[in-house]
Amino acid sequence: MRYGAPMDCLIIGAGSAGATAAVYLASKGLKVVVVDKRPRARSGARWINGVEDTLFEELDLGVVPEGVFAHTARRFVITTLEGSARSVVERPGTHAVHMRALNKWLIEFAEREGATFRFECEAAVGPWDGAEREVTLNGRRSRVPLVIDATGFRLPEDRGDFSPQHDACTAYQATYRIDDRAAAGRWLEKKRIEPGDTLSIASVEGGWSVLNVMVDPRLETVEVLTGTMFREHLRTGVQVARDFLRENPWIGKRRYGGGRMIPLRPLTESFVDDGMMYVGDCVGQVFPQHGSGVAAGMRAAAMAAEVGAAAVQLGDTRASNLWSYNSDWQRTRGAVHAFYQPIRYVTSSFTPEQSRAMISAGLIGGKGLRAALAAEVAPVDLSVLPRAVLHVAELAPMLPRLISTLGLSQGVYRHYRSYPKRGPVGDYDAWLSRARMLMRQARNLSLEP
Ligand SMILES: Cc1cc2nc3c(=O)[nH]c(=O)nc-3n(C[C@H](O)[C@H](O)[C@H](O)COP(=O)(O)OP(=O)(O)OC[C@H]3O[C@@H](n4cnc5c(N)ncnc54)[C@H](O)[C@@H]3O)c2cc1C
Numbered sequence: 209m210r211y212g213a214p215m216d217c218l219i220i221g222a223g224s225a226g227a228t229a230a231v232y233l234a235s236k237g238l239k240v241v242v243v244d245k246r247p248r249a250r251s252g253a254r255w256i257n258g259v260e261d262t263l264f265e266e267l268d269l270g271v272v273p274e275g276v277f278a279h280t281a282r283r284f285v286i287t288t289l290e291g292s293a294r295s296v297v298e299r300p301g302t303h304a305v306h307m308r309a310l311n312k313w314l315i316e317f318a319e320r321e322g323a324t325f326r327f328e329c330e331a332a333v334g335p336w337d338g339a340e341r342e343v344t345l346n347g348r349r350s351r352v353p354l355v356i357d358a359t360g361f362r363l364p365e366d367r368g369d370f371s372p373q374h375d376a377c378t379a380y381q382a383t384y385r386i387d388d389r390a391a392a393g394r395w396l397e398k399k400r401i402e403p404g405d406t407l408s409i410a411s412v413e414g415g416w417s418v419l420n421v422m423v424d425p426r427l428e429t430v431e432v433l434t435g436t437m438f439r440e441h442l443r444t445g446v447q448v449a450r451d452f453l454r455e456n457p458w459i460g461k462r463r464y465g466g467g468r469m470i471p472l473r474p475l476t477e478s479f480v481d482d483g484m485m486y487v488g489d490c491v492g493q494v495f496p497q498h499g500s501g502v503a504a505g506m507r508a509a510a511m512a513a514e515v516g517a518a519a520v521q522l523g524d525t526r527a528s529n530l531w532s533y534n535s536d537w538q539r540t541r542g543a544v545h546a547f548y549q550p551i552r553y554v555t556s557s558f559t560p561e562q563s564r565a566m567i568s569a570g571l572i573g574g575k576g577l578r579a580a581l582a583a584e585v586a587p588v589d590l591s592v593l594p595r596a597v598l599h600v601a602e603l604a605p606m607l608p609r610l611i612s613t614l615g616l617s618q619g620v621y622r623h624y625r626s627y628p629k630r631g632p633v634g635d636y637d638a639w640l641s642r643a644r645m646l647m648r649q650a651r652n653l654s655l656e657p
Contacts, residue, residue, distance in 0.1 A: 214239065215239045215240065215241045215350075215352050216233075216238040216239045216240065216352070216353060216354065216520045217233050217238050217239070217240050217241070217352065217353070217354045217355070217356060217516065217520060218240075218241050218242075218243065218331070218341075218343055218345075218350075218352045218354070218355050218356070219233075219240060219241070219242040219243070219355075219356045219358055220242075220243055220244075220331040220333070220355065220356070220357050220358060220359050221242075221243075221244060221251075221252075221357070221358035221359040221360060221488070221490070222242050222243075222244035222248075222251040222252060222311070222315060222325060222327070222358075223244075223251060223252030223253060223311065223358060223360055223488065223489075223505075224252055224253065224307065224310060224311060224314065224488070224502050224505055224506055225358040225487045225488025225489070225493075225501075225505030225506060225508065225509045226242060226244075226252075226356065226358030226359075226487070226488070226509070227242070227252070227311055227314035227315050227317075227318055228267070228314055228505070228506040228509035228510060228513075229356050229358060229487060229509035229510075229512055229513050229516075230242045230314070230315075230318035230321075230323040230325075231269065231314060231317050231318045231321060231323075232509065232510055232513030232514070232517075233323070233356075233513045233516065233517055234318050234321035234322045234323035235321045236513070236517040237322075238517055238520060239322075240318070240322070240323040240324070241323070241324045241325075241326065242315075242318065242323055242324070242325045242326070243325075243326045243327075243329040243330075243331050243345055244325070244326075244327050244328075244329065245328065245329065245330040245331075246327065246328070247327050247328055248315075248325070248327040251311060251315075251327065252307060252308075252311040252360075253307035253311070253466070253502070254307060254308055254464065254465070254466045255307055255381035255382065255383075255464065255465045255466050255467075256278050256304050256305065256306060256307065256381060256383060256431055256465075257304070257305050257307050257381070257500070257502050258281065258302040258303070258304050258305070258500065258581075259302060259303055259305050259500070259502050259503045260301065260302060260303075260503050260582055260583055261280065261301050261302055261303045262301075262582075263503045263506065263507075266507070267506060267507070267510055269317070272313070273309070273313055275306065275309045276305055276306060276309045276310050276313055277303050277304070277305060277306070278303075278304040278305060278306050278431075279303075279304050279404070279422075279424070280299075280302075280303050280304070281299065281300045281301075281302045281303070281304065281406060282299065282402070282404040282405055282406075283296055283297070283298055283299070283300075283401070283402070283404075283405040283406070284296070284297040284300045284405075284406050284408060284577070284581060285297075285400075285401055285405055285406065285407050285408065286408045286410055286567060286572060286573060286577060287399075287407065287408070287409055287410070287567065288409065288410060288411060288560065288563060288564045288567060289409055289411065289412060289560060290564075291399065291400075292564065292568070293564045293565075293567035293568035294400075294567065295567055295570065295572065295573025295574065295577060296573075297573075297574075297577050297578045297581060300578060300581040300582070301578070301581065301582045302581055302582070304422075304431070305502070307502070308464070310502075326345070329345055329346050330345075330346055331343055331344065331345050332344045333355055333357065333484065334349075336481075336482040336483050336484075337351070339353065340352060340353050340483060341353070341354075341355045341482075341483035341484060343355060352483075353483060353520050353523075353525045354483055354484075354485070354516050354519065354520050354525045355483060355484050355485075356484075356485050356486075356487060356509075356512060356516065357484060357485070357486045357487070357490055358486075358487050358488045358490065358505070358509070359490045360488065360489045360490055361376075361468060361469050361470065361471055361489045361490070362490055364471075364473070364477070364491075364492070369474075369644065369647065369648060369651065370473050372438045372469075373437065373438060373439050374437075374553070374556070374651060374654060375471065375472055375473035375474075376437075376438045376469050376470065376471055376472060376473070377416065377417075377435045377436060377437050377438060377445070377469065377470050377472055377499055378435070378436055378437075378438055378444040378445040378446070378467065378468075378469055378470075379433070379434065379435040379445045379467055379468070379469070379470050379499060380432075380433070380434045380435075380444075380445035380446045380448075380449045380465070380466070380467030381431070381432070381433040381434075381465050381466070381467065382431075382432055382449065382462050382463075382464065382465020382466070383429050383430070383431050383432075383462070383463045383464055383465060384429065384430050384431075384432065384453070384459045384460055384461065384462050384463065385428070385429060385459075385460040385461050385463060386423070386427055386428055386429060386430055386458060386459065386460060387457075387458060387459070387460035388457070388458035389427045389458075391456075391457070391458035392423055392427050392430065392458045392459075393427065395423075395456060395458065396423055403423050403424060403425040403426075403427060404422070404423075404424065404425045405422070406420055406421070406422045407420065407421045407422070408420045409421075410563050410567065410572065411558065411559075411560045411563035411564070412434070412436070412448055413436040413437070413442040413443055413448065414442070414558065414559055414560055414563075415437060415555060415556040415557055415558045415559075415563070416435075416436075416437050416472075416552060416555055416556035417435060417436040417437060417442070417448070418433070418434065418435050418436075418498075419432070419433075419434050419448055419449075419452060420432070420433040420434075421433075421452070429463065430459055432449050432452060432453075432459075432465075434446070434448040434449045434452075435470070435498075435499055436448060437556055438469060445467055446467055470489070470494055470499040470501065471489060471492035471494055471501075472492075472494060472496045472499060472552060473492045473496075474496075474546065474549045474643075474647040474650070475491065475492050475493070475538070475542055475545060475546070476640060476643045476644050476647060477491065478527070478534055478631065478632060478636075479491050479508070479512075479533060479534050479537060480527045480530040480531060480533060480534055480632075481527050482525070482526050482527050483525045483526075484527075484530075485512045485515075485516055485530055485533060487505055487508040487509045487512050488501060488504075488505030488508065488509070489501050489505065493505050493508045493537075493541070493545075494545075495544075495545060495548065495583045496545055496548045496549055496552040497548040497551060497552055497555075497580045498580065498581070500583065503583065504541060504545070504583075507537075507541055508533075508537055508541070511533055511536045511537055512533045514533075515530055515532050515533040515536070516530065516533070527631070527632050528630070528631070528632065528633075531629075531630060531631045531632070532629070534627065534631065535627045535628065535629045535631075538624050538627035539624065539625055539626075539627050542624050542627065543621050543624035543625045543627075544583060544584065544585055544621075546620040546621060546623070546624040546643075547585050547586075547617045547618075547620060547621040547624075548580070548617070549617075549620060549647060549650050550612075550613045550616040550617045550620065550649075550650040550653055551586075551613055551617055553613075553650050553651055553653045553654035554609055554610070554613045554653040554654060555572075556654050557653070557654040557655070561602075562606060565599055565602035565603055565606070566603075566606075568599050568602075569592070569595055569596040569598070569599035569602070569603055570592040570595040570596060571592060571596060571603075571610075573592075574589055574591065574592055575587055575589040575591070576589055576592075585621065609653055612653060613653055616646065616649055616650055616653070619646060620643075620646045620647070620650065623639075623642060623643060623646060624643070626639070627639060
């Protein structure tokens with residue numbers, strides 16, 4: 209099919225979210241065209257990402273090719289820069305995934321289901337005419353009943369309370385050759401970790417920032433992941449990685465990797481419009497506590513495809529008929545993400561000393577950290593109390609904010625669980641203003657000293 213020919217659905221963006229939507233929609237018999245402005249071999253993320261190990265089974269996509277998985281996480285060791293405080297999660301329940309291989313597999317899978325892909329094709333979305341959306345593909349106009357926007361990170365159109373300084377991070381991930389194995393071994397020993405463990409150095413640039421390092425069990429490669437908040441006085445993810453490489457000359461040439469910004473913002477807006485659905489990073493479907501968007505975007509794509517296909521088959525792709533995608537997402541994954549927004553805001557305001565106190569006291573660690581790694585709501589974990597009591601003097605100044613955070617997390621979770629089942633008119637306006645008010649309160653947690 210040429211993209212000038214009639215199509216049921218246009219997907220813009222062949223990253224993990226767009227390609228997943230293509231698999232599901234094409235397998236339902238829809239005429240699907242996917243466009244990406246980049247060449248075929250460069251669409252989507254090009255680095256290694258951690259995803260929950262339950263994801264692929266949950267999505268029911270069949271057997272995932274071996275080459276997609278880089279490794280399964282062994283131990284996750286969180287520590288601070290000087291290494292005095294640490295907390296360990298055994299088998300955190302995540303897989304490291306080669307995003308280049310995942311995207312390739314998803315694209316080929318969608319093609320086998322009948323989807324057509326056009327690379328080096330830039331799309332722009334035009335107005336809705338009451339039945340179809342106008343779209344422009346490399347300058348040529350076309351019309352389509354349903355557009356799925358999966359274009360990856362961009363600043364939100366409705367900026368609302370969004371500010372890049374509070375709601376986006378810069379991240380970088382790459383895999384390097386190890387040039388000096390003996391020196392790599394000494395580094396592991398000094399850090400008290402084994403090959404295959406992920407050492408996660410928290411608060412490298414204060415607050416919400418991280419440097420993760422994983423030396424592979426054969427001591428051949430090392431994976432480096434960095435993320436810092438997007439603030440002028442802070443080093444970017446790339447700069448943190450560069451400094452780490454300079455300090456560790458046993459690390460050799462880069463094999464692959466890349467970086468960009470990740471949205472961490474609270475999701476209050478609608479993910480549908482007349483003839484439009486949005487999935488993935490473009491609408492910030494990212495787990496806020498560690499900036500993971502692959503599983504979130506793929507799950508959203510599966511939900512959107514289910515609702516979108518039914519609407520196309522019914523011949524009515526108005527927003528009101530696509531709305532259940534909003535409520536399905538916000539009541540489930542959205543509520544979990546919302547739960548972590550107050551926690552993210554407060555942790556992003558921590559000084560390195562406060563992060564150290566939190567790790568030493570076990571408040572960043574244990575069951576809470578395991579749940580965050582698995583993108584689940586953190587349980588109340590009373591087992592941390594004896595350890596926390598030993599650090600009560602350091603924690604005392606932070607306690608009022610920590611207690612407000614827990615209350616607010618529960619409150620926003622409940623609010624998202626009650627996302628209106630119908631919209632965009634009706635209860636949605638009232639829901640939206642309360643959601644924004646709760647998120648403003650959450651943001652204030654990061655502004656207090
Ligand atoms: C360094 C780093 C590390 C990360 N680590 C993790 C991790 O461990 N776990 C995790 O889950 N997530 C991680 N993430 C986030 C994850 O990579 C993203 O959430 C995910 O890749 C987003 O997928 P997507 O399909 O929404 O967007 P993308 O992968 O960005 O795909 C969007 C596609 O749309 C195309 N496009 C954009 N505009 C147009 C247009 N107008 N016309 C045509 N095509 C267009 C682009 O070319 C691109 O190919 C990390 C991100 C970074 C930067």
